[in-house]
Amino acid sequence: MFVSLNWLKNYVDIDGLSAEDLAERITKSGIEVEGLERFASVSTNVVVGYVESCEKHPNADKLSLCQVSIGEETYQIICGAPNIAQGQKVAVAKPGAVLPGNFKIKKTKLRGSESNGMICSLQELGVEEKFVPKEFASGIFVFPEDTEVGADVTELLNLDDIIIELGLTPNRSDALSMLGVAYEVAAILDVPIRLPHTNYHSSEETAAQHIGVKVEATEQNPYYGAFIIKDIKIAPSPLWMRNYLMAAGIRPINNVVDITNYVLLEYGQPLHAFDYDKFDSQEVVVRMANDGEKIVTLDDQERTLSSEHLVITNGKKPVALAGVMGGADTEVSDQTTTILLEAAYFDGQTVRKAAKAFDLRSEASNRFEKGVDPNRVRKAGEKACQLLEKYADATVLDGIVEFDQLDYSEKMVTIWTSKINDRLGTAISNDVVADILRKLHFNYEQDDETFTVYAPTRRQDIVIFEDMLEEVARIYGYDNLPFTLPGGGGAQVGGLTKQQQLKRHVKRFLEGAGLSETVTYSLTNKERVTQLVSPEVAEALVSAVSLSMPMSEEHSTLRLSILPEMLSSVAYNLARKQTNLAYYELGSIFISKEQEVTKQPEEKLRLAGVLTGEWNHHPWQQEKKTVDFFVVKGVLEALFASLNVQVIFTQAKVEGMHPGRTAQLFLNNHAIGFAGQLHPQLQKSYDLKDTFVFDIDFDIFFHFTKMNQVLLQFHVILV
Amino acid sequence: MKDQLQVLEKEALQKIEDADSLKELQDVRVAYLGKKGPITEVLKGMGGKLSKEERPVIGELANTVRGNVAEALNRKKADIEAVELEKQLAEETIDVTLPGRPVPTGGPHLLTSIVEEIEDLFIGMGFEVREGPEVETDYYNFEALNLPKGHPARDMQDSFYITEDILLRTHTSPVQARTMNMIKGERPVKMICPGKVYRRDTDDATHSHQFTQIEGLYVDKHVQMSDLKGGVLDRFAKQMFGEDREIRLRPSFFPFTEPSVEMDISCKVCHGKGCSVCKKTGWIEILGAGMVHPRVLEMAGYDPDIYSGFAFGMGPERIAMLKYGVDDIRHFYTNDIRFLKQYHQA
């Protein structure tokens, strides 16, 4: 959520605080401020000018020679914008002005004519291209006719506004509105809040004469309010509104669209405007879609609906995908004169499903998904009517045609000062609790230390004692929480299990023997998952476990051996001239004993190793020892000896391994893994040189380790 | 005869003195102390020439002479041997400045070092280390943690599903739920659970579809939020990052805790004044924590009116990145030996 501080100032008094201090206060007590930026970089000496005349430059087709008055003075300025015209009010950077990017404006000559300044586009004033209204996107910005000549452009365009970006957690959807943010800031700073008015004049004619509302899916749509507004004149919205929208990250379009967006941001309530003349009926029917029913949405895509999608219909066919996107047929256009304005409450999960299914997440769907404030639905519609009346010259028909089964009740939560103190470790008084509730604008009844709190409907997240505990804690301030040590009740000696100790022992042993630990991905691809599966694993296994919707084929299946991903790491190193490698890894493989996975696979810890290149190298004595089978066997035998287990190596054939240089390992007649040289073909497929590997079942290995004896050694290691 | 013996002794001692090899010494030994040597000869000829009284006197003298010569021989032999040894050792001289014969050296992965450091730190505070499956059921990964199906917070951690009900765990919290369920509210729980977790993130400098987590849980009677702040988080921050670090808690949201907080530590670079490392805030985000949600306690068989608890969770990758200036999370999974070796002593 992007919050314009200039906009916020309409509701709460924040003038005494720097933006940084305000951001820190909000972060510490409420919602994390993730960014704090000026709306546009600094410009100086840019004022509103009136284009008195505008002629073609005598020596250049694409340039215009303009006489621009900025009050007392008139400047000759050459302008290259295609939309420049006589009679416009424009942004003039006077000679000596500095634009964003430290761009200094000087008197200059262009094709033989003097130019004393520059007429600016919004982009040149530092506004991001994506927020610039389309009509000004490839030219200069034109102010409304009533703009005062000579006025400061920075101020007029809110260029010095500070935008704070709030990182909203899912519970704080109340702050998806300027009013919600205002309540939050009012509570944190303990300042009063000024709420907007929504009054407008309504005509004799009633909305009910033109529309009826019927809701069939009452659970998914407990409130639907329809307003009829006629005599609309589509035009640009007022400058201040465009400024606020751009600051909030929304591109201004026209007064009707901008007003619905403005109200969405102010109240957190999405609205939708249908072109009434294209609505093609006098009745709104809200129902679940039929399977296979189709609608062409505003983005001109045909969407095939199912019975879990909620639609607004005109009684004949869907005209909007409720809470997600309107239909193209009833879209508001420049010719629109009458609109049907929808202010509704749609169930979050229903909207979520549709938005996800069609990949249509929007500002509107996001707010419905998180839950809008029941008490603001109707108000938001009224606010839009007020603005349409004022800024679109419209007439609002009397009354709201409604379906209303919405729950407006405030949740009652009981809190006790003693329980708050018991949970927080604080010693706050009843008065402090009462004061915090007052700051939050929560209604409550107090009986000594018992408070019955009525959580306002804008705070749908407050349901139980602990939710209120958090409210009290954060407004009281986590900085004010004491530092205490847990009491003696649960005194417990911490520690590692025997298996965890064994893991550490094996790791340290192998590291001492010259091996480096790797950590590779558990998810591998369909080809690698079949490689170097140890014989006893292959025997226990029915199928490999694959993700139902992998992000990529590379990471689609859970590994059956750590080795393939390790080999891939070795290849990565070889490609970077790191040729002498001795790696081990201790990690899980995932064995499913079912053809179709229905339960968790068995997770087995495996100890794997890959060695290649020189084992040791003594340069000045010309001694070199490259890794061979017996180097690997030597390391393993030493490891087994350190664990007091007898492991037998027998000649064996394992797929992917050298047929004459591979051993299967047995511990107490259990096959526990294998060791040997890679088969040259497999080696080649990974771009490796002679490579030796081992892969051992760690669990069975742990089972047969004489733990008592091993533990004696551990004490020495661990102490 | 007496004189004769004394002359012989003098002669022999002189020859010993002059000898400079073991061979010469051996010759002297044979010449003077051998069976045909002059001293033996003198003693042999004693019979006819000496009186009864003289005989023992001369005999004793002869033995003394033999003894003196033998002793001189031994002394000289030791001297010569010492000299010869010295010579031999001198010949054996090597250039000790040449490089040594290398021993293969390995080491732990940086993540292991960090995880073990954190484990040891919490073991010191009385926590057990518990592990659990990486492939979890929807119940333990979400529902038991107050994340029912359709909960918007499930979006925060889009998951890798295998079936509708089985998925790769998105955090290690299911180990906590499993442990509590196993103990069934019969005694307090004080544990940490390290392990691998998986989320649907595209791998880039700050995201990884696989990463590591360590979560902690302490449930007991009268556990307070101030215990979390003072007893665990502050101690952890100071031991892990330095005694001069301050902590700050600020509101956050996790479905399984209420209240929920984020813990920041003061920035080492600017000491809270604000710099580029801390994005001008003076603080660096380290971990999330909070008081265990009563629903979570209830589902695991703990009566939330009797028991309370706190939980916390952190990412070892992030901690390693902050502590050692690692700038790309992918480095942890590429296993470039040059990267790994850099942190073998970490």
Ligand SMILES: [Zn+2]
């Ligand atoms: Zn800093």
